[in-house]
Amino acid sequence: MAARVLGRAGRLAAVVRSSALQLRLHGSAGLRFGSQASFFPPLGDAMLPSGSFNNHVALITGGGTGLGRAMTATLSQLGAQCIIASRKLDILQRTAEEISSQTGNKVHAVQCDVRDPQAVSQCVDQMEALTGLPDVIINNAAGNFVCPSERLSPNAWKTITDIVLNGTAFVTLELGKRLIQNQKGASFLAITTIYAESGSGFVVPSASAKAGVEALYKSLAAEWGRYGHRFNIIQPGPIRTKGAFSRLDPTGAFEKATIDRIPTGRLGTPAEIANLAAYVSSNYASWMSGAVIRFDGGEYVSLAGEFNELRSVTPDQWKILEVMIRNTKGS
Ligand SMILES: CC/C=C\C/C=C\C=C\C(=O)SCCNC(=O)CCNC(=O)[C@H](O)C(C)(C)COP(=O)(O)OP(=O)(O)OC[C@H]1O[C@@H](n2cnc3c(N)ncnc32)[C@H](O)[C@@H]1OP(=O)(O)O
Ligand SMILES: NC(=O)C1=CN([C@@H]2O[C@H](COP(=O)(O)OP(=O)(O)OC[C@H]3O[C@@H](n4cnc5c(N)ncnc54)[C@H](OP(=O)(O)O)[C@@H]3O)[C@@H](O)[C@H]2O)C=CC1
Numbered sequence: 001m002a003a004r005v006l007g008r009a010g011r012l013a014a015v016v017r018s019s020a021l022q023l024r025l026h027g028s029a030g031l032r033f034g035s036q037a038s039f040f041p042p043l044g045d046a047m048l049p050s051g052s053f054n055n056h057v058a059l060i061t062g063g064g065t066g067l068g069r070a071m072t073a074t075l076s077q078l079g080a081q082c083i084i085a086s087r088k089l090d091i092l093q094r095t096a097e098e099i100s101s102q103t104g105n106k107v108h109a110v111q112c113d114v115r116d117p118q119a120v121s122q123c124v125d126q127m128e129a130l131t132g133l134p135d136v137i138i139n140n141a142a143g144n145f146v147c148p149s150e151r152l153s154p155n156a157w158k159t160i161t162d163i164v165l166n167g168t169a170f171v172t173l174e175l176g177k178r179l180i181q182n183q184k185g186a187s188f189l190a191i192t193t194i195y196a197e198s199g200s201g202f203v204v205p206s207a208s209a210k211a212g213v214e215a216l217y218k219s220l221a222a223e224w225g226r227y228g229h230r231f232n233i234i235q236p237g238p239i240r241t242k243g244a245f246s247r248l249d250p251t252g253a254f255e256k257a258t259i260d261r262i263p264t265g266r267l268g269t270p271a272e273i274a275n276l277a278a279y280v281s282s283n284y285a286s287w288m289s290g291a292v293i294r295f296d297g298g299e300y301v302s303l304a305g306e307f308n309e310l311r312s313v314t315p316d317q318w319k320i321l322e323v324m325i326r327n328t329k330g331s
């Protein structure tokens with residue numbers, strides 16, 4: 001009994017320690033925990049051996065904020081030279097300076113609106129001049145907001161699908177063609193979402209575009225292996241970032257309900273997904289291509305199972321239910 005209590009206290013202490021670490025490197029917002037979260041403490045430090053990305057160049061779209069920033073921090077800590085690209089140059093530059101002053105590795109900030117194929121081509125020109133072509137490409141940039149579909153204007157639809165599907169395609173095709181020409185292989189990773197698979201009301205442009213991204217990456221995994229390219233997908237569940245939560249949970253009501261239904265009792269953390277993205281993008285995963293990795297604390301299966309709500313039935317209620325069911329014998 002004492003050992004069990006001590007074990008639990010140890011796990012809680014680990015949660016606190018690793019949250020403090022993440023705050024330092026990734027600047028994550030406050031974490032909220034459900035009752036079972038102490039079984040699943042998030043670890044904040046880099047999982048791969050130091051130097052795993054030495055002599056590697058990584059491009060992370062949307063790398064100035066949220067999950068992209070965390071992925072950049074981890075890759076940079078592991079030795080990569082990173083390029084982060086998005087629309088807001090001031091934010092990119094601030095992030096680049098902060099990360100590179102912590103890791104000692106260069107992070108370059110390049111302005112790019114991924115919706116514009118010419119801007120993407122210029123961004124890749126700039127990148128070639130700065131670092132040469134990349135070994136790792138993470139298509140992480142996205143746009144989204146909750147909205148009943150009957151309220152969507154054509155431009156609202158176009159804005160989201162342009163950033164998510166066309167933006168990912170423009171970046172992937174531009175880099176893919178140049179890498180093929182230079183006979184250089186690379187790891188491509190796309191960040192989608194768990195509802196790319198199920199679809200979801202109220203985020204229909206995002207769901208449609210993310211499903212398209214998954215089809216794009218699975219198709220290219222089959223077609224471009226012969227050029228040395230790997231294509232993989234991570235589907236994150238909810239991870240608190242300002243960009244996502246301000247547009248998808250403006251009142252904060254979604255967060256509590258979500259934590260209640262996630263079997264691991266908490267949201268994910270930016271550092272956790274950064275570790276997974278680093279592994280998938282690394283040479284340790286050189287046999288991984290065409291993979292779709294759900295990373296959601298169990299939320300998807302929790303939402304899907306018809307009888308999962310029975311979690312709220314108490315042991316006393318089960319005694320009554322069991323008698324009722326057993327009484328059907330022979331009927
Ligand atoms: C709680 C989390 C749980 C789970 C998360 C699961 C999945 C998460 C997926 C994500 O992708 S989260 C990432 C979210 N991050 C971002 O969205 C960051 C970037 N976003 C933006 O820059 C904007 O929000 C943007 C997507 C609207 C694009 O900005 P831009 O300046 O290019 O567009 P406009 O502001 O000009 O709008 C274009 C068009 O859309 C209409 N519109 C904008 N907001 C809304 C809204 N809330 N409801 C309805 N319509 C909206 C806007 O009116 C324009 O259309 P019209 O020209 O007026 O017709
Ligand atoms: N957080 C979560 O719970 C989840 C997130 N995801 C996915 O994770 C990824 C990161 O999201 P998250 O970090 O939460 O949110 P953020 O809003 O922080 O990240 C989105 C990034 O995309 C960039 N971006 C948006 N539009 C463009 C554009 N037209 N061109 C170039 N860059 C653009 C933004 O930078 P800028 O404004 O400078 O252009 C921003 O850095 C996204 O793909 C999202 O769909 C998926 C499931 C859950």
